[in-house]
Amino acid sequence: MTFARPSSRLLDLLRGDEPVLVLTGAGISAESGLATFRGPGGIWEGHEPGSLATPEAFARDPLTVWRFYAWRRARALAARPNAAHEAIAALERRSGEFLLATQNVDGLHARAGSRRVVELHGTLWRLRCSADGSEREDLREDLGPLPPRCACGALLRPAVVWFGEALPAEAFGSAIRAAERARLVLVIGTSGLVHPAASIPVAASRSGAWVVEINPESTPLSEIADERLAGPAAGVLPAVLEAAFGAQEAHR
Ligand code: BV8
8 A cells, every 4th residue: 555655845854854743633643543533433433522531520420431431541551552553653763852741531642662652642641530620540451330439438430631621731731842943743543622732733833844644545734734644544654654664763
């Protein structure tokens, strides 16, 4: 299967040592079998996003929200990183200044070997006490009776960012600073509908970065992209790295 050819500008930037920023969304985990949010068969299909991913929904019906997130944890645990996750980790190893900003909460980037990652929307793999906000990592397959409770008796919630909640200041700040310095931005597998994450590639474009969108569909971010590679990330990304570095070298 051949994909749109990467431009010589993209290949030069990949081979160079200029700062690189990657922004990913649910689409990069699609080929690991994890449903996206808004595509056909997407997680939100049949659900109002607000019915499952807002503090109000959790206050109103913590059990239903937890059933949704326990299901997401089980799916993510059973999934494996795909060639796109691995290609981004390989690119990080070859890059100087590099940051991966992900909207995903599935943890697959870290499992693929990515290290310089900020999780803009939190993670399924940490729980937060509703009373004092303390957080702890929790990788258990089975959370026990839902909704889980803290030792203090208060409800535990997933440490993810729900609609109407602020993004973690440190994560979002790092992403915006990286956007202002980046000379190359790869925008992979995101519908570009959720803010303020979707503003990150816009900030980079305004600072003169070359913005490449990798997505089978066009999105609102296509308008600010300098280059679009239309296709599935697990096919397109490895092909781009091979074009830049050669088949052997690409996956080092
Ligand atoms: C906030 C929870 C303020 C975790 C999520 C400005 C303008 C407009 C609206 C707003 C705005 N500012 C704030 C808002 C409101 C809201 C928002 O953006 N609403 C949108 C929907 C209109 N934003 C917020 O509420 C944010 N908070 O701004 O708070 C504030 C400030 C200070 C103090 C207090 C408050 C919080 C946003 C985070 C919400 N939480 N999820 C979870 O359950 O995962 S959002 C949810 O959508 C996920 O996190 C997901 O990552 C995110 C984005 O979706 P995508 O990742 O893009 O996935 P999607 O399915 O949409 O698209 C998949 C794409 O992949 C598609 O394009 C498809 O074509 C492509 N694809 C498919 N297969 C492949 C592929 N690509 C490549 N390869 C493939 N094989």
